[in-house]
Amino acid sequence: MDIALRNMVKKQLLWISLAAISMFFASMLSAFIVEKADVGNWKEFILPNYFVFSTGVIILSSLVLFFIKPQLKKDKSIFSLVFTVLILGIIFSYLQIKGWQQLTNQGIYLTGVGSNISGSFLYILTLTHLLHLVGGLVGLCISAIKSKQNLYSINNYLGLELTAIYWHFLTVLWVILFAFLKFY
Amino acid sequence: MSEHHKENFITKYIFSMDHKMIAKQFLLTGMFMAVVGMLMSAIFRVQLANPGETSILYNLLPSTWLNDAGGLNPDKYLALVTMHGTILVFWVLTAGLSGTFANFLIPLQIGARDMASGFLNMLSYWFFFIATVVLLSSLFVESGPASGGWTIYPPLSALPQAIPGSGTGMTLWLISITLFVVGSLLGGLNYIVTILNLRTIGMTMQRLPLTVWALLITAILGVLSFPVLLSCGLLLVFDRSFGTSFYLSDIIINGEVLHNEGGSPILFEHLFWFLGHPEVYIILLPALGIVSEVISVNSRKPIFGYKAMVGALLLIAFLSFIVWGHHMFMTGMNPFLGSVFTFTTLLIAIPSAVKVFNYLATLWRGNIRFTPAMLFAIGTVSAFITGGLTGIILGDSALDINVHDTYFVVGHFHIVMGLSAIYGMFAGVYHWFPKMYGRMMNKNLGYIHFWGTFICAYGVFFPMHFLGLAGLPRRYYSNSAFPMFDGLSDINSLITFFALAGAIVQAIFLFNFFYSIFKGTKASQNPWKSNTLEWTTPVERIHGNWPGELPVVKRWAYDYSKPGAEEDFILQTEPLKDGEIEH
Numbered sequence: 008m009d010i011a012l013r014n015m016v017k018k019q020l021l022w023i024s025l026a027a028i029s030m031f032f033a034s035m036l037s038a039f040i041v042e043k044a045d046v047g048n049w050k051e052f053i054l055p056n057y058f059v060f061s062t063g064v065i066i067l068s069s070l071v072l073f074f075i076k077p078q079l080k081k082d083k084s085i086f087s088l089v090f091t092v093l094i095l096g097i098i099f100s101y102l103q104i105k106g107w108q109q110l111t112n113q114g115i116y117l118t119g120v121g122s123n124i125s126g127s128f129l130y131i132l133t134l135t136h137l138l139h140l141v142g143g144l145v146g147l148c149i150s151a152i153k154s155k156q157n158l159y160s161i162n163n164y165l166g167l168e169l170t171a172i173y174w175h176f177l178t179v180l181w182v183i184l185f186a187f188l189k190f191y
Numbered sequence: 192m193s194e195h196h197k198e199n200f201i202t203k204y205i206f207s208m209d210h211k212m213i214a215k216q217f218l219l220t221g222m223f224m225a226v227v228g229m230l231m232s233a234i235f236r237v238q239l240a241n242p243g244e245t246s247i248l249y250n251l252l253p254s255t256w257l258n259d260a261g262g263l264n265p266d267k268y269l270a271l272v273t274m275h276g277t278i279l280v281f282w283v284l285t286a287g288l289s290g291t292f293a294n295f296l297i298p299l300q301i302g303a304r305d306m307a308s309g310f311l312n313m314l315s316y317w318f319f320f321i322a323t324v325v326l327l328s329s330l331f332v333e334s335g336p337a338s339g340g341w342t343i344y345p346p347l348s349a350l351p352q353a354i355p356g357s358g359t360g361m362t363l364w365l366i367s368i369t370l371f372v373v374g375s376l377l378g379g380l381n382y383i384v385t386i387l388n389l390r391t392i393g394m395t396m397q398r399l400p401l402t403v404w405a406l407l408i409t410a411i412l413g414v415l416s417f418p419v420l421l422s423c424g425l426l427l428v429f430d431r432s433f434g435t436s437f438y439l440s441d442i443i444i445n446g447e448v449l450h451n452e453g454g455s456p457i458l459f460e461h462l463f464w465f466l467g468h469p470e471v472y473i474i475l476l477p478a479l480g481i482v483s484e485v486i487s488v489n490s491r492k493p494i495f496g497y498k499a500m501v502g503a504l505l506l507i508a509f510l511s512f513i514v515w516g517h518h519m520f521m522t523g524m525n526p527f528l529g530s531v532f533t534f535t536t537l538l539i540a541i542p543s544a545v546k547v548f549n550y551l552a553t554l555w556r557g558n559i560r561f562t563p564a565m566l567f568a569i570g571t572v573s574a575f576i577t578g579g580l581t582g583i584i585l586g587d588s589a590l591d592i593n594v595h596d597t598y599f600v601v602g603h604f605h606i607v608m609g610l611s612a613i614y615g616m617f618a619g620v621y622h623w624f625p626k627m628y629g630r631m632m633n634k635n636l637g638y639i640h641f642w643g644t645f646i647c648a649y650g651v652f653f654p655m656h657f658l659g660l661a662g663l664p665r666r667y668y669s670n671s672a673f674p675m676f677d678g679l680s681d682i683n684s685l686i687t688f689f690a691l692a693g694a695i696v697q698a699i700f701l702f703n704f705f706y707s708i709f710k711g712t713k714a715s716q717n718p719w720k721s722n723t724l725e726w727t728t729p730v731e732r733i734h735g736n737w738p739g740e741l742p743v744v745k746r747w748a749y750d751y752s753k754p755g756a757e758e759d760f761i762l763q764t765e766p767l768k769d770g771e772i773e774h
Contacts (some may be wrong), residue, residue: 008307012388017308023414027376031418034462038397038426041458042437048453064447118434125454127435 014165021169025176030138032180036187039128043191050123053187055109058133059104062185068095069178072171079161086154089167091175093147096140103137106119111143132184146170198734206317208309208735209734211265213316214295215627218620220316220323221287222701227327228278231271233694238263240687242669256335260693265668266355269338270667272355274736276341277326277364281371284612286319292477292619293382293406295627299725300400302391302742304735306334307384311377317375322367322770330361337364339668342463345438345456349430352444372417379417382410390464398763400723400748401494401761404501407482408508409473416469416512420622430454456741457522471608472511478506478615479546479575481635484567484620484748486550488721489565490557491759493774496549502544503549510539521595529588536586542580558752558759562575562719563637567618570645571611578607581656596666599659601651610648617644620704625718629710629730636703643696650689654682674746720760723748 008016043049071092078085107130110116115126150167153159159167200205207213211686230251236245256267263271298305306312329336333596341345347353347363350567386407388520390399399407426437426712433565434755438450438459487494494500516524550572559565581603584590617640624632636764663676670676670683717726728736742764750761754772767773 008389016384016388019387020308020311020380023380023383024376027380027414027418030415031422034419034422034465038422038437038458038462041461042453042455044457045458118429120450122435124436127429131429131435133767135425 017165017169018172021172028176029180032135032184036131036184039132039187040127041189044126048123050115050125052110052113052115052126052129054185055099055106055113057102057109058077058185058188060108061099061106062182064095064099064102065178067180068092068099069175070096073173074127075167075171076161079159079164082160084154084157085159085167086151089147089151089154093144093151094149096144096174098136100140100144102134110183129188132188136177136181136184138179143170143174143177146173200555200608206313207685208305208313209311210294210298210306210312210335211732211734211736213312213626214291214293216316217286217290217294217319218627220320221283221291222704224278224323225283225287226697226701227744228283229697231275231278231695233691234263235268235271235275236687236690238268238668239670240684242671245642253331255333266338267335267755268668269281269340269354269666270335270356270360270545273338273340273343274326274330274336277368279609280341280470280474281368282323282326284609285375285470285617286371288314288612288616288619288698289409289473289477290319290378291405291616292402292481293378293410295623296387296400296725297385297406298383299626299728299736300403300723300748301386301389301394301689302724302744303385303389304737304741306381307389308381311381312680313568315374315378318370318377322374325363325370326367329360329367332359332363334358342467343427343465345427345430345459346442347454349427349438349445350442350449351431360750363430365431368626369421369424372421373574375413375417379410379413382406382608383414386410391741391744394724394763395744398744398747400480401483401497401500401504402477402480405476405504406704407484408504409476409480412469412473412476412508412511416466416473419462420466423459423466426462427459442603451772453610458518460519460522464518465512467518468515469508469511469767471604472507474608474612475575475615478508478571478612478618479504481615481619481622482550482571484721484723485568485622486553486572487749487751488554488622488719489560489568491560491561491751492553492557493751494549495552497720497747497749499545500549503545506542507539508566510535510542514539517586517588520591524588526588533586533588537583540579540583540587543575547576547579560709563632563634564618564621566638566641566645567614567621568642570614571618574614574648575608576603576609577653578603578611582607585617594662597659598655598663598665601665602655605652605655606648610652614644617641617700623725624704624711624718625708625714626728628708628711629714630707630709631714631718632707632711633703636699640696640700640703643699644693647689650761651686654686658682720758722750722760722763750774 037154068170071088074087078088110126114120114121117127119132150170153166203212234248234251237248243260243262249257249261249263256264304754334355337343337360338354343364347357348594351358351361353726372466386403429435430438436451436454438456439449439454442449442451456573491570514532514536516528517536520529585600587605602730621632621637658679661679663670663679714730716730727742729738744763745766746761748763752759
């Protein structure tokens with residue numbers, strides 16, 4: 008298999024995986040809709056402010072990724088950009104955890120006697136998104152190390168490109184989840 | 192990878208990355224699980240024929256599964272039914288069928304050296320293998336395996352204290368099925384990208400054999416529906432282990448009032464059947480793909496309506512995503528919604544009828560060779576028709592309600608899904624055995640196997656429709672407590688007789704299979720005089736499939752008995768003659 012074909016295969020594998028992940032979250036959201044419509048004791052609550060901040064952070068991280076290709080074209084180091092995205096990803100994760108802390112302070116729990124199914128859904132949706140994001144952080148770590156070693160060039164940066172696609176997907180997914188939780 | 196390379200025992204037979212070996216691994220594991228599942232069904236059929244009595248078959252079970260009189264315990268009867276369903280649906284007819292033939296046929300029929308990722312392919316099998324070990328280990332836990340039915344509906348599956356089978360056995364079931372889904376997704380991803388990218392020169396999508404089309408669409412179905420089962424299972428794990436209430440509400444168990452509030456077991460059904468119905472076609476479509484190939488080859492005729500066959504596969508796949516509600520007519524569904532699901536369900540009859548018509552039209556006036564593979568292929572069409580007809584009844588909410596959870600349903604799905612798919616699988620094994628092992632299976636044993644299986648299978652499942660119409664409920668340990676069913680006990684005994692006879696007949700197949708691997712007549716390169724690319728590979732199987740350059744495709748896969756041709760088949764690699772029009 009030549010390199011161009013191999014790269015295309017890998018990209019397709021990623022895109023199809025993203026379709027599978029989308030189905031996972033789509034089913035979660037449809038479960039949310041069904042339960043909200045059915046359940047009499049559905050508890051409404053205010054979404055933590057931290058989630059607003061985390062939304063801004065993850066969008067910013069995706070925007071930073073867009074600067075990488077032009078840098079590669081100029082044959083300049085991209086380490087600082089990749090590292091910035093990695094740091095923003097870590098900040099996003101921290102803000103998510105702070106958001107959960109804010110929720111528990113409001114009396115919204117994942118489980119237990121005082122929990123409500125609405126809160127449980129919120130925790131599960133954000134938790135599963137965060138678990139997927141951990142995969143992205145691992146990819147960014149590897150990309151950061153490789154970019155520090157100047158292993159990427161405009162003709163050879165597939166690993167980084169795949170990580171970037173996955174990261175953009177996680178950003179879009181989070182924005183959808185956030186909008187859904189905020190406005191539905 | 193382009194050339195054959197030396198392999199040691201470990202890399203060739205165990206952690207192999209050769210698609211052909213992985214296919215055989217799937218096949219052998221699937222066959223082993225089929226034997227396990229079949230023995231389970233033999234045991235619970237014996238219980239139904241002779242409720243509470245002992246049997247020699249019970250010696251296969253741990254003594255703790257039996258009561259003092261040597262009869263089968265009711266909770267273990269439910270465990271056997273649950274495990275039988277799980278094993279047959281997922282392990283045999285999903286992984287055993289799709290895993291075997293997708294792995295074996297995709298690279299060979301599209302002209303590729305191997306799958307796009309041999310490593311992912313290997314992982315796919317090993318996830319499946321570990322899932323198998325975990326599932327079987329649940330047979331040996333004190334409280335027994337999962338026993339709430341293969342559909343694992345909550346609350347039985349969500350509350351570990353509900354019944355014995357809700358405990359460790361259920362936990363192992365969930366771990367096992369998660370591993371299974373991961374393996375299936377890895378396999379499915381690989382199948383799709385391989386078909387889209389690695390087709391050899393000239394192998395356009397319009398020239399793909401229908402087996403490959405069916406396997407491609409099956410893989411897409413799996414990739415889109417299995418994640419839904421994962422999310423469904425994740426919520427269940429949270430309910431079981433962490434005290435959430437997604438599927439639970441207002442439960443009192445053993446006098447204890449549980450805190451769970453607001454959840455709904457119906458939500459589980461929605462999520463489960465969103466996978467569950469596409470799963471029917473994940474099982475069925477590969478069988479239909481195999482049948483298309485086998486019928487065309489052995490009728491010595493082009494498949495009738497190639498484009499319509501592809502269109503029907505696509506339409507069935509699409510419709511399978513919007514019919515799940517027909518499994519839930521009894522859940523208090525809004526009657527209007529029920530009618531919508533009835534409508535979408537009955538729509539599936541259209542592409543199904545197209546396929547059946549095209550199979551019959553392919554057979555019509557063909558120069559038919561009744562090989563064992565051909566008999567099983569025709570058997571698939573037969574079961575698809577018989578089971579499909581009762582599907583029309585069950586797809587209609589007004590009719591379904593009357594026979595819901597009776598043996599009518601058991602008879603229906605065993606014929607339309609179980610028999611169709613297993614016949615397709617047998618057809619595939621008989622047809623491609625020479626390519627898998629370089630030897631032929633014994634034809635006469637194949638005929639005995641087919642007729643024995645065909646007669647016994649109908650002997651088992653056809654009478655079940657009458658039991659169901661008489662109101663006999665499924666999943667009951669014994670029906671002797673209900674005088675209204677006394678008159679049905681003879682039919683139950685008859686079904687058990689055929690079930691046991693059918694199980695014995697499978698021993699003939701197993702003997703034929705393993706004997707032929709070592710002692711069968713050596714196969715020629717193209718024993719069925721078939722057109723597709725796999726028959727251009729050498730009899731000695733090599734990693735990389737073709738020793739030199741990859742074949743170049745010049746025509747479609749179904750040029751049989753073409754007027755003006757010297758023989759009644761033309762390999763896909765044969766160039767078109769001057770003035771010859773491609774089909």
